[in-house]
Each structure stands twice: as structure tokens, then as C-alpha cells.
Amino acid sequence: MKLANRVAVVTGAGGGIGRAIAIALARRGCHLALADIDGDAAADCARHARALGVRASVHPLDVADRAAVRALPSQVDAVHNRVDLVVNNAGVALGGSFEQVGEDDFDWLMEINFHGVVRMTRAFLPHLRLSNDARIVNVSSIYGIIAPPGQSAYAASKFAVRGFSHALRHELEGSTVAVSVVHPGGVATAIAKNARAPAGAPPHEIEKGRAIAERLLRMAPEQAGEIIVRGIEQRRARILVGSDAKIAALLERLSPVHYWQLIRKATAR
Template identity: 80%
Template structure:
């Protein structure tokens, strides 16, 4: 897929993987409509993109706001006149076992990580169908491949993104719209630091969980962004980001039931 002079919508573009993906697209001459709940952060990323020679608009958007999502395509139309690529990247994290996580927190995470992906896709699909070549890119996770304990809510949301993306790809087969699902491994973003945790969870457990997560987040965001955009260029249906995601993907296929036992033995944990 030639990305020069295309227009991409990227959510969660104010930092981390979203920012890195947006700038990797800009380096290829792709114009950008960047959205984030942090208005100042996304404005700064748009300015970085403009310095790379592309047109970039920035939009304050809460992807959990249904009305705001419905109104967003018209804003992109006004700024760019078309859309060829939708990158549903915005997401949040929530630690804790199923019994620890409050129902409201579980629903909060699903609203952002899954329902927003569906709504954004519904909102922009008519514009994407009008393009001669378009793509929906939904960011799942390594936890959309495996399901660790303490991640029941997050894994549920990322498996839902994976299932939705795969079914949508089959439904759009033969059209001008392709679908990619992205499974990042440990990318060094602030997602673990910013994760919600159960209010009554022991502080030592929270600190230990954050420390473990930070050790696993090793890949630089710009590497992740480049990997994702190369996958888009290659029209890949599944984009694995990082060696950890690739290894885990193979292990899960070989042992879909007992992979967690094998991982514990391999790591000594």
C-alpha cells in the first residue's frame, strides 16, 4: 500500500504507539487527522508531523463519548476531505484479578478498548469504502493472543478486538477496504504506569505488578510504529510487534491450553 498523499485517522495519537505510528506515517507522506483525549499532547504531535511536510489536523476526542465519535468524521471531512486509513489505537489498562476488579472499572475499560473501536469503525467505514484502497488497523495486544492471570479485563477487551477485526476482514473481502489487527508485545509506553488498579488491592501487590510490567516493556515506541506501518504497507492481516509477541504467538498455537504452565517453567515464575 502506497501511503503517500493518503489520509490517516489515528486515535490515541498523543503519545506512545499512537504518536510513533502517526510519525512513521508522516515520514511516508501520509496526511494525518490525529485524535486524543489529551488536547495539548496531540497538538504537539501534529506539529511534529507538519515539520515532516504533511498536513496534520489535531482533534480533542474522548473515544468513549458516543456523540463525539459520531461527529468526528465530519470534522475530518472538513480538514482533509477524505479518509484512507483508520488506526484504532486508543486504549487503557486495568490490573487485578476478576474478583478484585469492580464492575464499573471493567465496563470503563471495555468501553474504551473495544466498544470505541467498533464505533470508530462504524463511523468511518462509509468514507473508507469511498477510497480506491483503504484499511482499518485495530491495535490489540500480546494479551489478545494469551491471557495472563491478573489481566482478565484487559485480555477480554483485546481478544474482542482481535475477533471483531478478523470477522470484519472476512466480511469486507473483495472490497477496497482491508483490515489489519496489531499485536504489540512489550513496548516502552506509559500504559503500565497509568493503569487503573483495584482500590482495595494491597499496595505491595500493585507496586510489584507495575515493576514487572515495566521490565517487560522494552521495545522503543518508534520501532513499534515503524513495524506497524511496514505491516500496513504490506497489507498484512496480522501484525506482530516485537520478538516477544512472535514467540508467544507460536507457543500459543503449539499449546493453546497449557502455554501458561510452559511460560512459568521457562521464566522460573
């Protein structure tokens, strides 16, 4: 896929993987509509993108806000007059077992991680169909391939993104709109630090969980962004980011029921 002079909408563009994707796209001459709940962070990303010679608009957005998502395509069109690429990257984390996580917290996470992806896709698909070469890129997770204990809500949301992406790809086969699903492994973003903890969870458990998660977040976001954008250029339907994601995918394929026992033994060693 030739990205020069295309227009990409990127959610969660204010930091982490989203910002890295946006800058990698800008380096290839792709114009940007940058959406993030933190408008100042999105504006900072836009400044860096413009320094690379592309047009970049800023759109403060909560993907859980239905009305705001419905209004976004017209806002993007007013600046860019087209859309060729939508990167659904915005997401949040929530630790805790299923019994620890309350219904409101579970629904909060699903509204952002899954329903946000669906809303963005519904809002922009008619516009993407006007492009001669368009793509929807949905960021799932390594936890959209494997489901560790203590991640029931997060894994549910990321498996949902994966299933939605696969079905949508099949439905759009033969059109000018393709679909990629991205499974990042441990990328050094602030997602673990900013993760919501279930009410009533012991503080020492929360801190232990965050410490473990942060040790696993090793890859620089900039490297992850480059891998993802190269995958877009290569029209890959599935983009695995990092050796940990590749190993997890292999283990899940070889042992779809008992992979967690294998992973637990390996990490213990």
C-alpha cells in the first residue's frame, strides 16, 4: 500500500503505540487526523507530524461517546476531504479476576476497547468505500490470542476486536477496503501504569500486577509503530508485533487448550 498523500485517522494518537504509528505514517508522507481523549497530547503529536511535511488535524475524542464518533467523519472531511486509512488504536486496561472486576468497570472497558472500534468502523466505512485503496487497522493485543488469568475483561475486549476484524474482512472481500488486525506483545507504553484497578482489590496485589506487567513491556513504541506501518504497507491481514506475540501465537496454535500451562512453566524457568 502506497501511503504517500493518503489520509489516515488514528485514535489514541496522543501517546504510546498510537503516536508511534502516526509518526511512522507521517514519515511516509501520509496526512493525519489525530484523535485522542487528551487533546493536548494529540496536538503535540500533530506538531511533530507537521515538522515531517504532512498535514495533521487534531480531534479531541472519547471513542466511548457515540455522538462524538458520529460527528468525527465530517470534521475530518472538512480538513482533508478524504479518508483512506482508519487505525483503531485507542484502548484502556483493567486488571483483576472476573470475580474482582465489577460490572460497571467491565462495561467501561468494553465501551472503549471494543465498542469504540465498532463505532469508528461504522462511522468511517462509507467514507473509506470512496477510496480506491483503503484499510481498517484494528489494534488488538497479545491478549487477543492468549488469555491469562487476571485479564478476563481485557482479554474479552481484545478477542472481540480480533473476531470482529476477521468477520469484517470476509464481508469486505472484493471491495476496495481491507482489514488488518494487530497483536502487539509487550510494548513499553503507560498502559499498565494507567490501568484501572478493581475496587476492593488488595493494594499489594495491584502493585505486584503492575510491576509484573511493566517488566514485560520491553519494546520501544517507535519500533512497534514501524512494524505496524510496514505491515500496513505489505497489506498484511494479521500483524504480530514482537517475538513474544509470535511465540504466544505459535503456542496457542499448537496447544489451544493447554498453552497457559506451557507459558507458566517457561516463565517460571
